[in-house]
Amino acid sequence: MSLGIRIGIVVILFAVLGSGFAWLQGGAPGAVRATRWESARQCQECHQDVYEEWRQSHHAIAFTNPEVRRPDMSDDFRKEECMDCHLPRPLAHTGFGKRTLPRRTHFDEGVSCITCHLAADGGILGRNDRPDVPCKPRASAEFLAVDACASCHNQHWTTDQWRASHYPQKGEDCAHCHMPHVERRRADLSTRIGRGHLWPGAHDKNMLAKAGKFTVTRQDAGVTLELENIGAGHNFPTEERHRAVDMMLRFLRADGSATDWQLVHRCRQPYRDEPGENTQLPAGQKVAFTVPIPADAVRAEARLWYRLTPFCDDQDPRSTLLEERTIELR
Ligand code: HEC
Ligand code: HEC
Numbered sequence: 316m317s318l319g320i321r322i323g324i325v326v327i328l329f330a331v332l333g334s335g336f337a338w339l340q341g342g343a344p345g346a347v348r349a350t351r352w353e354s355a356r357q358c359q360e361c362h363q364d365v366y367e368e369w370r371q372s373h374h375a376i377a378f379t380n381p382e383v384r385r386p387d388m389s390d391d392f393r394k395e396e397c398m399d400c401h402l403p404r405p406l407a408h409t410g411f412g413k414r415t416l417p418r419r420t421h422f423d424e425g426v427s428c429i430t431c432h433l434a435a436d437g438g439i440l441g442r443n444d445r446p447d448v449p450c451k452p453r454a455s456a457e458f459l460a461v462d463a464c465a466s467c468h469n470q471h472w473t474t475d476q477w478r479a480s481h482y483p484q485k486g487e488d489c490a491h492c493h494m495p496h497v498e499r500r501r502a503d504l505s506t507r508i509g510r511g512h513l514w515p516g517a518h519d520k521n522m523l524a525k526a527g528k529f530t531v532t533r534q535d536a537g538v539t540l541e542l543e544n545i546g547a548g549h550n551f552p553t554e555e556r557h558r559a560v561d562m563m564l565r566f567l568r569a570d571g572s573a574t575d576w577q578l579v580h581r582c583r584q585p586y587r588d589e590p591g592e593n594t595q596l597p598a599g600q601k602v603a604f605t606v607p608i609p610a611d612a613v614r615a616e617a618r619l620w621y622r623l624t625p626f627c628d629d630q631d632p633r634s635t636l637l638e639e640r641t642i643e644l645r
């Protein structure tokens with residue numbers, strides 16, 4: 316066989332294989348080939364605003380987040396089981412409500428548009444049927460249901476806590492608080508109502524400040540600190556066992572000196588190997604503690620802290636001061 320003929324055979328082989336693949340991916344020859352949705356960047360082209368919000372969210376950094384990659388955490392994902400939810404395949408592949416499986420592509424996209432919006436047949440899921448627009452979204456009850464979030468957000472019972480609260484009866488689901496309505500602008504500059512894709516949570520001070528109502532009052536011989544969960548649709552704090560909410564108190568004397576800050580109460584779910592019980596504050600519930608006033612105290616100062624980890628002090632950037640109260644005792 317001459318070299319020319321051999322090259323010819325190889326070229327024909329590739330052509331046949333190539334059209335075979337194209338047929339497998341796009342349907343029979345002659346059919347209009349549907350877009351194969353596999354990256355958030357494809358959506359960015361038309362949904363720039365949604366894309367930018369998602370980029371700032373913790374969903375987008377799920378696989379790149381240094382907090383998750385720490386040696387005592389996933390150890391740069393050497394603990395492969397951590398990839399299940401931090402670099403997941405589309406929900407529709409494993410089934411809405413079921414725990415997701417890991418993928419090996421698009422490492423910088425963590426939990427992405429594709430994870431939530433892709434349909435099992437390769438289409439796009441949304442609230443409305445829109446055959447008139449380029450991505451042809453279809454209405455899907457499964458996609459909109461709380462179970463979709465539960466696929467990843469029930470490992471530490473956040474979804475169960477929500478189910479046990481009064482929020483389901485009120486019709487306030489996860490998206491009600493974490494994906495509020497926002498105004499979006501179409502290409503022709505008309506507006507429509509969309510849903511925020513920032514998912515504010517434990518890293519957003521405004522969101523954290525909505526969760527608890529902190530009250531400090533003087534009783535006869537004591538100062539009472541009370542905390543009520545008025546704004547979180549689940550326990551406060553929730554999810555990760557390392558989150559903590561601390562109620563702190565100190566007394567000041569006439570000469571300006573002060574007692575040390577004392578931890579009056581910590582709301583937290585301990586790790587499995589730690590002693591103690593779950594003191595997270597369920598939705599709608601409250602706790603109150605009274606501390607006796609020392610004889611020489613002239614003033615009391617109380618603080619409510621949120622900590623991303625319980626193993627950090629007030630100066631640590633992982634601590635957020637939510638409330639501060641002073642009451643005069645003289
Ligand atoms: C070529 C442009 C284009 C691309 C690419 C595109 N979309 Fe769309 N999409 C649109 C337009 C236009 C609308 C309609 C917006 C409106 O209501 O005016 C829309 C609407 C939607 C809706 C709303 C459906 C509803 O319930 O009303 C969803 C969800 C959606 N797109 C998801 C996606 C996702 C996810 C991707 C990427 C995988 C994507 N789109 C890629 C143009 C696009
Ligand atoms: C079943 C799904 C799932 C698996 C598996 C999983 N995670 Fe997560 N992870 C989540 C969810 C959901 C959040 C967001 C809730 C939160 O922040 O508490 C999260 C958040 C985190 C955070 C907090 C990030 C921050 O910026 O504060 C860390 C750290 C973390 N995961 C580490 C791990 C490690 C380590 C593993 C493996 C041992 C792991 N995760 C496995 C679902 C999962």
Ligand code: HEC
Binds near residue numbers: 374494
């Ligand atoms: C495929 C898994 C997955 C699904 C589905 C999912 N999440 Fe998440 N979510 C995560 C992971 C993982 C993180 C944390 C990423 C990180 O910080 O590294 C997270 C973070 C969050 C946070 C931010 C927590 C923080 O402390 O900043 C909120 C809020 C949140 N998710 C809400 C939702 C809601 C609401 C839904 C349903 C519409 C949902 N998530 C669906 C995996 C998922």
Ligand code: HEC
Binds near residue numbers: 473
């Ligand atoms: C009534 C409003 C409301 C509803 C409903 C609600 N949340 Fe939250 N969520 C909050 C507030 C406020 C915070 C901040 C305080 C906290 O962490 O508890 C928060 C925090 C979170 C966090 C951050 C936890 C962490 O440690 O990083 C996640 C994740 C989350 N919510 C997921 C969900 C999921 C999933 C649902 C539905 C099952 C849901 N939320 C329902 C208000 C709500």
Ligand code: HEC
Binds near residue numbers: 365366426442490494
């Ligand atoms: C954690 C799951 C999740 C991720 C990740 C996600 N979405 Fe969504 N998206 C939803 C949910 C839930 C809705 C709300 C549907 C409703 O209630 O109307 C929605 C609504 C939308 C809508 C219609 C409302 C609006 O604001 O315009 C568009 C368009 C959209 N998503 C595009 C995207 C794009 C593009 C990305 C990636 C950049 C993305 N989504 C990432 C879950 C997700």
